[in-house]
Amino acid sequence: MPENNKIRVQLQCPMPKLDFDVITLGHGSGGVLTNRLLDSGVFDLLKNDILDERHDGAFLELHGKTAFSTDSFLVSPIFFPGGNIGELAVNGTVNDLAMCGATPKYLSLSFIIEEGLPVKEFWDILVAIKFACEKAGVQIVTGDTKVVEKGKGDKIFVNTSGVGPIHPKANIRVKNISVGDKIIISGNVASHGMAIMSVREGLEFGSEIKSDTTNLNHTILRLIELFGESIHLLTDPTRGGVATVLKEIAQSSEIGIDLFQRDFPMDEQVASACELLGLDPLYVANEGLFIAFVSESVADAVLTALQEDENGQNARIIGSVVAEHPKQVIMESAIGGKRVISMLPGEQLPRIC
């Protein structure tokens, strides 16, 4: 979080005074302590008319085509350069809905807390959730808080699920991809994964590598508004990175993909960090990045529109869909060699999101 936001948060969302400073098993009992925790400020912080009903579920109005998505977040460490597990959990589900061509509207929020988590850390996560929701224009409308014994969890795991109406102009489907489509990436690769890794490995670079976690829904919806069905597929290359997600798409749609390594945008420091740790940036997780498959006829216009957006300034066309080598992703390196891209074989970076 930038420094001015931190100050804003401290002013707007001071931590409530409580008679406990760590979360205990009783806070997950569903009884007095759970209520005391939630009433201490959690409900006020996330306040909206739907959440205020405090029933077993939320009452929504939804009309027509709706997207529904879920993700559990167990990133370690829970605080990292550029964010924490709270905003990551909001942005992750917001972005999954956006990738369906939907306007994210309502999220559920479920915590699995390890006994002993400092309340201060829980509060900082909640505040990050609040601001991430405001930025994305979504509401937390229902939730759940559970606690596990020390050593049976790891600080905090967060699940968010979400729903939202699909934009009437959106028609996002793997089967819409066709030969000639251009593949556009919205920005620099590998920032999130390398931010986490640099903390874990205790690496120091010239300046801090920050996670790219952000909400992409406004950016995506603007593109859909402008280009409608010419946007064939949207996906965010989180776990497994760009390589894994493109290989999955090639396999499931039975098309071929050609990529050009020289066109991949990457921050120099991130590139150095990848090299230092022996990691291929194409397999490193991103949390504020998307890939669009678009009709060739609109590709340049999409790129221009994207580069005018705060989330797309480094956008590039990185490849295209070809009739040759169905199900295969082939990348031409900077020096002209070609290699076949496969999925991430095992676990490169555990607990990355």
Place this chain on the structure above:
Amino acid sequence: MPENNKIRVQLQCPMPKLDFDVITLGHGSGGVLTNRLLDSGVFDLLKNDILDERHDGAFLELHGKTAFSTDSFLVSPIFFPGGNIGELAVNGTVNDLAMCGATPKYLSLSFIIEEGLPVKEFWDILVAIKFACEKAGVQIVTGDTKVVEKGKGDKIFVNTSGVGPIHPKANIRVKNISVGDKIIISGNVASHGMAIMSVREGLEFGSEIKSDTTNLNHTILRLIELFGESIHLLTDPTRGGVATVLKEIAQSSEIGIDLFQRDFPMDEQVASACELLGLDPLYVANEGLFIAFVSESVADAVLTALQEDENGQNARIIGSVVAEHPKQVIMESAIGGKRVISMLPGEQLPRIC
């Protein structure tokens, strides 16, 4: 699961042959191993047209008032008499939706697995999920699978979130409760919590105490169809038990509740187990039980209808809403004494659901 169902499961859902017998970190990578795990039989087992799209989210059609709910399940042990964490997770969210007066339709399913979980156990949980979904008439439409290192989780945690349309005749709101309303409980109390506790404590009784985990949606929707707005509030007394949930309702609606202990239905063995362990059954969790606040004029008819249902054979009227002592729940004991009922103060039975 009854014996005949077990045989049916073994015949219908044989475990796929795999080249690994425990879940490893790589199965949560989002790469090759994740895909191999999911393609090994998980997608086939839970198969439906929406899930088959395998996009970042599911595409649904929803029209009008919709309920949305979430719950994370971390019951320990994950297998217990009467069920496992899989069906518990399906039934839990199905029931939360039903308590909103909704027909549960679509669920998300998110796993946090501790490295080392035997694939056989994962498969048994998945099969339980499949059959619970079929029984409740819901579909798993989107999901997520993550893995944490050994010692950073506990076998498996399951989050389900769900959506479904609210029945046009339903009008379930805390504020609809009024003086004179009768309070009906659908069956025996404390079975789930005592089933878990008897396993944890290694207790043996004449016959096994089984969890009451089941889906209540068909039962609830039948009542709503018959009695519409005369059903003012529905709630399922899970964590914290009957006492906590009634106290919460009294507080939030600012009404008074009178209960009669002699009218509480309870299995004799469960009662003995509670006594042996010094637990008050009113604070013990239930997973197949609900409480309805209904207009006095229909109370007897609701009770009769409920007693004809497989989930309501032991239903009773246990109390009523009174103008006296707002926000207080007062119980008259079997021998005529009165006591004030409070919420569960701390944690009585951790990891019960």
